[in-house]
Amino acid sequence: MSTTVIKIENLHKEYRLGVIGHGTLYRDLQSWCATAMGKEDPNSLIGHTGKGKVRDRILALNDINLEIENGEVLGIIGANGAGKSTLLKILSRVTAPTKGSIKAKGRIASLLEVGTGFHTELTGRENIYLNGAINGMNRKEVSRKLDEIVDFAGVEQFIDTPVKRYSSGMHVRLGFAVAAHLDPDILVVDEVLAVGDASFRKKAVNKMKDVSKGEGRTVLFVSHNMESIKNLCTRAVLLKEGKVINNGPTEEVIERYLTSVSDDVNKYAGERTWNMDNAPGNDVVRLMAIRTKNEKGEVCSEFDVTEPVLIEFGYRVLKEGHQIASIIEVSFANSNQVAIRAVDDYSRGPWGKQPAVKTGFYNSTCKIPGNLLGEGHIIINLRIFSPPFAANLSEQVKALNIISFTTTDSMATNGSRGSYPYPLGEALRPKLDWQTTRG
Amino acid sequence: MDSKDTNKWDLYIKPKSGWFNIEIGEIFRYKDLILLFVKRDFVTFYKQTILGPLWYIIQPLFNTLVFTFIFGKVAKIPTDGLPPFLFYLSGTVVWSYFSHCLNETSNTFTTNAEVFGKVYFPRIAVPISVALTAVFQFLIQFAIFLGFLSYFWYKGSNINPTIYIITLPLIVLHMAILSIGFGMMISALTAKYRDLAFAMSFMIQLWMYLTPIVYPLSQVPEKYRLFILINPMTAVVESFRGAFLGVNSITPQELLFSIFLSILFFISGIVIFSRVERTFMDTV
Numbered sequence: 001m002s003t004t005v006i007k008i009e010n011l012h013k014e015y016r017l018g019v020i021g022h023g024t025l026y027r028d029l030q031s032w033c034a035t036a037m038g039k040e041d042p043n044s045l046i047g048h049t050g051k052g053k054v055r056d057r058i059l060a061l062n063d064i065n066l067e068i069e070n071g072e073v074l075g076i077i078g079a080n081g082a083g084k085s086t087l088l089k090i091l092s093r094v095t096a097p098t099k100g101s102i103k104a105k106g107r108i109a110s111l112l113e114v115g116t117g118f119h120t121e122l123t124g125r126e127n128i129y130l131n132g133a134i135n136g137m138n139r140k141e142v143s144r145k146l147d148e149i150v151d152f153a154g155v156e157q158f159i160d161t162p163v164k165r166y167s168s169g170m171h172v173r174l175g176f177a178v179a180a181h182l183d184p185d186i187l188v189v190d191e192v193l194a195v196g197d198a199s200f201r202k203k204a205v206n207k208m209k210d211v212s213k214g215e216g217r218t219v220l221f222v223s224h225n226m227e228s229i230k231n232l233c234t235r236a237v238l239l240k241e242g243k244v245i246n247n248g249p250t251e252e253v254i255e256r257y258l259t260s261v262s263d264d265v266n267k268y269a270g271e272r273t274w275n276m277d278n279a280p281g282n283d284v285v286r287l288m289a290i291r292t293k294n295e296k297g298e299v300c301s302e303f304d305v306t307e308p309v310l311i312e313f314g315y316r317v318l319k320e321g322h323q324i325a326s327i328i329e330v331s332f333a334n335s336n337q338v339a340i341r342a343v344d345d346y347s348r349g350p351w352g353k354q355p356a357v358k359t360g361f362y363n364s365t366c367k368i369p370g371n372l373l374g375e376g377h378i379i380i381n382l383r384i385f386s387p388p389f390a391a392n393l394s395e396q397v398k399a400l401n402i403i404s405f406t407t408t409d410s411m412a413t414n415g416s417r418g419s420y421p422y423p424l425g426e427a428l429r430p431k432l433d434w435q436t437t438r439g
Numbered sequence: 440m441d442s443k444d445t446n447k448w449d450l451y452i453k454p455k456s457g458w459f460n461i462e463i464g465e466i467f468r469y470k471d472l473i474l475l476f477v478k479r480d481f482v483t484f485y486k487q488t489i490l491g492p493l494w495y496i497i498q499p500l501f502n503t504l505v506f507t508f509i510f511g512k513v514a515k516i517p518t519d520g521l522p523p524f525l526f527y528l529s530g531t532v533v534w535s536y537f538s539h540c541l542n543e544t545s546n547t548f549t550t551n552a553e554v555f556g557k558v559y560f561p562r563i564a565v566p567i568s569v570a571l572t573a574v575f576q577f578l579i580q581f582a583i584f585l586g587f588l589s590y591f592w593y594k595g596s597n598i599n600p601t602i603y604i605i606t607l608p609l610i611v612l613h614m615a616i617l618s619i620g621f622g623m624m625i626s627a628l629t630a631k632y633r634d635l636a637f638a639m640s641f642m643i644q645l646w647m648y649l650t651p652i653v654y655p656l657s658q659v660p661e662k663y664r665l666f667i668l669i670n671p672m673t674a675v676v677e678s679f680r681g682a683f684l685g686v687n688s689i690t691p692q693e694l695l696f697s698i699f700l701s702i703l704f705f706i707s708g709i710v711i712f713s714r715v716e717r718t719f720m721d722t723v
Contacts, residue, residue, distance in 0.1 A: 007448075015721060092558065093452060094555070094556060094557065094558070094559055094720050095718060095720040096454055096717040096718055097452065097454050099454060100453075100454075101451065101452060101454075102451075102452040102453075103451050103452075104448060104449060104451075104452070105448060105449050107449070110559070117554045117557075117558070119479055121486045121487060122482065126478075126479075126482070129475055130475045130476075133469070133471045133472035133475045134472060134560055135558060135560075136469070136560065138468075139471045
């Protein structure tokens with residue numbers, strides 16, 4: 001027998017952009033005086049030229065209607081900014097909706113982050129009580145669960161040590177352990193499984209499965225990791241720009257999501273160019289063009305798996321004084337994990353000792369050899385950064401899903417398949433050395 | 440879903456509306472959390488400072504010595520015939536509870552922004568725990584005060600504790616609701632305007648001089664008396680001194696008026712606080 005435990009009706013959440021308040025009274029007064037005298041607001045972030053009354057609003061959630069039944073594990077997926085986290089925040093009552101309502105049966109506990117409210121001076125035990133209480137448990141409930149929590153987190157020896165001496169892994173494990181033992185009727189989880197080592201992640205996923213299957217609780221789960229969504233969820237909801245655009249069996253919704261991501265890229269197969277107004281990048285480097293070419297140098301978006309793929313990109317350096325290097329990331333559209341990540345040839349000298357690049361236009365080509373990629377739809381990310389810093393710390397251009405191409409398998413026998421006549425699917429397929437001897 | 444089912448919802452999340460959003464029952468359900476906050480604040484204060492609770496003793500004693508020297512010896516302000524040291528100590532002990540609560544409460548949103556952004560619990564648990572934590576501090580300082588009181592009494596000074604000392608819990612309660620009520624109002628403002636937090640310490644200082652801490656109410660000229668009496672802390676300090684030292688100049692009507700004002704502050708504090716708490720996370 002299933003009953004509806006959460007009913008979301010007509011839910012809207014509106015955020016105001018720009019003029020929310022500048023954080024200090026002085027600046028608010030300044031803005032107010034300026035607009036009152038008909039001048040431009042000196043503190044406006046965006047170049048408003050209007051009367052200062054222009055207030056940009058964004059609907060983070062736009063008319064969400066959803067019913068969730070007892071014992072369901074609902075996955076919520078969508079691109080960044082689709083409204084997933086906003087929905088969870090409203091559910092966990094961290095913020096209030098603008099319009100509409102949510103009705104729920106039973107206690108909701110939310111896990112938007114593990115270890116919320118841990119105080120580093122307190123011991124593990126004290127923090128378990130505190131964290132439990134913050135999440136709505138009373139003292140008795142925590143005491144009853146204490147051994148289980150400690151055991152799950154694997155921190156028996158350190159339970160009376162201040163948390164500041166814990167490793168970050170222990171910190172996270174303890175936080176998850178408390179949350180996993182909250183015993184709520186409805187558990188709201190946001191991406192927390194992306195923490196800890198592999199074995200703990202597995203333990204966490206299993207615990208979540210137990211919570212929903214064995215104990216019949218309802219779980220709402222947000223993640224970018226399609227594997228854990230597939231693993232855990234009985235149903236999924238796809239959000240896009242604050243709306244539910246798909247709602248149904250997990251596999252179907254995930255498929256839909258992944259194709260919607262690659263649909264966007266499909267429009268940009270073969271070649272893309274930009275002008276200075278819309279080129280990705282910053283005031284140091286701008287990406288002007290990217291194209292995929294075959295060996296003959298023709299722009300092309302379909303390749304045989306035995307054929308090399310040339311990724312050619314042109315960028316303009318606008319400011320001198322920076323070293324420049326690039327990273328190409330290759331992934332299959334159906335997975336959202338990067339399969340290949342390659343830094344451009346930097347063997348010209350020791351790391352970070354390259355001369356700074358002069359301004360001007362540059363062209364780079366990266367060759368993905370034939371007999372490496374399996375068949376499928378392939379998406380490319382390009383990052384241009386400045387050594388000697390790490391790529392993520394000195395990114396000049398971050399172009400994700402920037403171009404795509406497809407690889408097909410014509411069953412040529414000069415590839416890694418040899419003369420094997422059946423499908424091999426999408427995977428990396430380098431030609432490896434094989435030797436078989438009879439022993 | 441049929442309509443009779445809607446009666447069974449345990450939780451109803453909707454846009455903010457109404458004036459009074461605090462559920463009293465909910466605060467009771469979270470009483471363990473409040474107690475744990477008290478414990479946390481007490482333990483961490485003890486662990487993070489070298490002298491620990493000794494600070495609770497040093498601070499009022501030092502203040503009292505300074506006051507005794509400057510206002511007693513230099514400015515020669517009369518103290519209603521009481522030993523100046525005891526007079527200033529009584530004021531300081533009471534005031535430090537009030538100013539501590541007010542200061543801590545007014546930063547509720549800014550210091551707890553991280554936790555508030557991740558998990559729900561009745562936000563008012565924080566101000567309540569602040570007021571409770573401060574009671575420990577007050578009791579320590581009060582014990583010091585009692586020690587000096589008995590010393591001066593033993594030496595035959597002109598002090599006459601009255602039966603009203605049994606009203607001490609009420610005096611503390613009065614201060615608690617006034618300070619967290621006012622603090623909650625300020626916290627709603629500091630959530631939006633961070634710079635007000637700096638103005639707070641200045642404001643508290645100013646408020647102290649508008650309260651008969653370093654001078655007795657009896658010395659206030661008649662034309663300013665009403666002005667000083669509008670400040671509910673005046674009645675608190677005066678009733679404390681009246682109970683323990685036997686000298687005050689406040690009438691029961693004036694005391695009742697100040698209690699009424701404090702309750703008014705408290706209720707408006709809750710109303711403003713509860714309005715801000717629901718959307719605070721959108722503004723940080």
